[in-house]
Amino acid sequence: MTFAAFSQVSHLAVATIYLVILVLALRKRGVSDFVSRLLDFYLILAIFWELIFFSQQTISHTLTLPTLFVLHLPYYGLFLLAFIFLNLSAALLRSKALHWGLWLISLIWLSFVLILDFNWFFLPDTIWQNSTTVINRSNLAFAALILGWGICSIASTWVTFKVYRQTDRRVVKHRITYWTIGLILTFAGGLFVLGLIYLAGSLLLLLGAAMAYYIISVHRLPDLRVIARRIVSGLLVGVLELVIYTAGFWVLQNYFTGITGYSPLLAGAILAFVLLVLFNPLLRLIQKWVNQLLFGSLVDINRILREYSQSISNILDLGMLSTVAVGLINEALEVQSGALFTVDSEFGDDGVRRYRLKGVPAMGNSTPINAQIPLDSPIAKKLGDDRSPLMQSEIDVLPEFRFLTAQERSWLNSQEMDVYVPIHTKDDWVGIFALGPKSSGASYFDNDLDLLNTLANQTAVALQNARLVGSLVRINNEFRRAYSSMEEAHAKLERIDRTKSDFISIASHELRTPLTVLSGYSQMLMDDPTFSENAYYSKVIAGIYDGTSRLHEIVDSMLDVAKIDTRALELQSEPVHLHVLLNNVCQGFSKAFQERGLILDFDQFNNFPPVQGDPEALKKVFYHLVMNAIKYTPDGGKITVAGYLVEKGAGRYPPGGVEVVVSDTGIGIDPRFKDLIFTKFYQTGELALHSSGKTKFKGGGPGLGLAIVRGIVQAHGGRVWADSPGYDEEKNPGSHFHVILPTSSDARVLPPGEISV
Incomplete structure (x- = not known):
């Protein structure tokens, strides 16, 4: 085979390798579509370039093309490859393409060379000459192509160097180092082509293209230091084993040849087997030494x-x-x-x-x-x-x-x-x-x-x-802050409540004296014949007296609450017969029952033992309960006062006693507010909708009655609570107020300091 035939076959093989790389590049996209497309274009151009070398003579004989153009075809390809490689460098390293103006300049440059080669303007072969210099059209076209290739190669080097200087990221610098290897291979290949060593130049350009494909398609490039470490370690191990083999074989040849049955071939095979067994341990040892001496120690x-x-x-x-x-x-x-x-x-x-x-x-x-x-x-x-x-x-x-x-x-x-x-x-x-x-x-x-x-x-x-x-600590800190805020709020509420109680106590004391004077004078006027015989004056004085009495009652309630709040409620404990006390209370509301058409169902308490307590205080308890039942029961409704004997050990009141239940057929109580109704100043509904009469339906009041009830019952050591199916002003489910009082004198009556509202 002649060298020309060998060269043609080699170029065809290189083109085939380019084709394989192109197929791989099309299957595996790299950095971006634009960079991948540039690489694809570069590989396609390289395939055609190699095919030009393979069939350059065929092209000149079969196609009617100018001779200069056919001769310059390899350099056209070299210029275009350098220009595409410049675009690849810019797109890969700077993440952007070249400015469109550079594409335009390259197109103009290429057009200029084509004009010279095809002689579209009918230029003479010798464009310019003097006594020392002759510029031919052929030489000018060749020089323009070589200059274009040189400018693109230098520009690629400048872009690579500039990006390397500007970036601080080692990952990018590592990739640029690899790209520099590809750039050097490509530039060296171009130089060999210019030196007419086409096959060597093609192989170097192929290696540069393969390096570019590898850099673009592989995102995690191996470190060159590691590659160098492995190469150095492998070379050292190879040299060491060669020395050991040579020295061992020399020793065997000089000292064991006299032994009967000695075979140099067998000795060499045994020595090679020993070295093969020692290869991996030696490699690890050499790598460790190389790492320590040249690259630093390995990681344990x-x-x-x-x-x-x-x-x-x-x-x-x-x-x-x-x-x-x-x-x-x-x-x-x-x-x-x-x-x-x-x-x-x-x-x-x-x-x-x-x-x-x-x-x-x-x-x-x-x-x-x-x-x-x-x-x-x-x-x-x-x-x-x-x-x-x-x-x-x-x-x-x-x-x-x-x-x-x-x-x-x-x-x-x-x-x-x-x-x-x-x-x-x-x-x-x-x-x-x-x-x-x-x-x-x-x-x-x-x-x-x-x-x-x-x-x-x-x-x-x-x-x-x-x-x-950390979450637990944060929650604990938030809980502490919330608890601290709650304590501050609680202390503030206590101060407000105490101030309110002080105001109630002072105001009620101050109001009681003028109310007593007003009540006394109104009674004197009612007894005076001059006014009692006059129907108009008699009605006016009776209204003054009733209003004074109600205001006096409210002031007394305020005083009772103030005593309970200040733990100053004192009880005169004695046996109290409930049937007498309850009868007196109910008799006091006989007028209200008649006016409202209410039915009173009153159990007889004659068979119940007396309870231990303060008669006046207990009278207030049942007064407020019955009045509450009248206020929240519609006209024509029914109120029941029933009694039950509570045995000792009963779950709802272990000491035992008498339970009085005041029931009604009124509007009922919302279950959510069954405990809230026993607090001071609690009012159901809107205050503006309440009537002014104390026994009118949903009549008004200061909201102190049930608070007084609870305070007095607790002071007697008893228990009070309310039951109701719910609140409904149309169906009137009713409510039940339970009061349990101790019957024996042994029942513990709480001292004033232990009573709370």
Whole structure:
């Protein structure tokens, strides 16, 4: 085979390899659609360029093309490849394409060369000459193509160098280092083509294209330091084994040849087998020495995991956990910065569920910036759903991260981290380790990510415990603040209540004297014949007397409440016959019963033993209960006063006694307010809707009656409560007021200091 035939076959093979790379590139998209399309265009152009070398003579014989154009076809391709590579450099490294003006200049440049080659303007072959210099049309076209190639190559180098100088991110610098290798291969290939060494130039350009494809399609590039470490270790092991084999074979040949049955072939095979067995131990030993001497020591994973687990197992403070965990990772991998983020799922202000990332300071005093990530974000899918570490290089390269929101990109740029490692419990995503670049400038490799995943798994339980403790501390602090506020409010209410009680006591005392004078004079006028014989004056004086009596009654109620509030209620305890007391009370309301058409069903209490108590105080109890029943029972209703004997040991009143129940067929009581009605000044309904008469239906009053009832009954050591099916002014379910009083003289009557309203 002649060299020309070999060259043609080689170019065809190179074109086939370009085609394979193109198919792979079409199947696996890289950084972005634009960069991938540029790479596809570059590979297609390279295929046609190689085919030009393969069939250049065929083209010149079969196609009627100008000879100059056919001769310059390889350089057209070289210029176009350099220009596309310049666009690839700009799009990949600067994340934007070249300005349209540069495309226009390139098009004009290419048109200029085509005009010269096709001679569309009928230019002479010699365009310009003097005594020393001749410029031919052919040379000018060739020079323009070479100059264009040189400018594009220099521009690619300038773009690469500029981006490397401007960026501080080691991940980007690492990718630029790889791109520089591809750039050097491409430039060297162009130089070989210009030197007419076409096959070598094609192979170098192929290697440059393969490097570009690898850089664009692979998001996690291996560290060149690791590659260098492996190469150095392999070379050293190879040299060492060669030395050992040579020395061993020399020893065998010089000292064992006299032994009967010695075979050099067998000795060499045994020696080779021994070296084969020793290869892996020697490789590990050499790698360890290379790491220590040239690249630093290797990471002892078992020691790191053991120390990490022991250090964080008992930490319950979130800030301390972040500092210790990231600090240990820094010691192991020598990272420059790091932070811990807690992750919570919550609804935002717009009602959309998001992940809330809250930063916890670790290395340094600054608090990491918080963020909110949508549930459908690629970041959430990678870290939350896939439970996989996320490299910044993946965010820069992979197409799915092109659609991150502006807030997400702003947050990622503010972090300046190289890797994000999720922390998961069995069911939930609870945190993230965000780690910056390594101090050595090396990238994070698969073994580093595996180690970080293991550390994150160990951190999950400690992080969950720290968060729970933090929540408990926060709840406890909130409870203390709430309790303190409640105590302040309670003290304020007590002061208000005490002030109100003081006002009631003072006002009632001050009102009692003029009321007594007013009542006395009104009685004198009623007894005076001059006024009693006059119907008009008699009615007016009777109204004054009734109003004075009611006001006197209200003042007495206020005084009773004041005594109960100030623990000054004193009882004169003696046996009290309930049938006499209740009969007197009911007789006092006979006029109200008649006016309202109410029916009184009164049990006889003759068979009940007397109760132990103060007659006047107990009279007030049943006076208020009966009056209350009259006020809230519609006209024509029924009021029942019934009695029951309570045996000792009964659940509702163990000491035993007599139970008096005042029932009515009135509007009833809302179950929610059965206890509230016994407080001071409580009124049912709206005050403006109450009538003014004390025995009128829903008549008005100061709201002190039931409070006095409870205070007096408690002072007797008894019990009072209310029952009702509910409140209904149409169906009138009625209500029942129960009063239990002790019967024996042994019943404990509370001293004034133990009574409360």
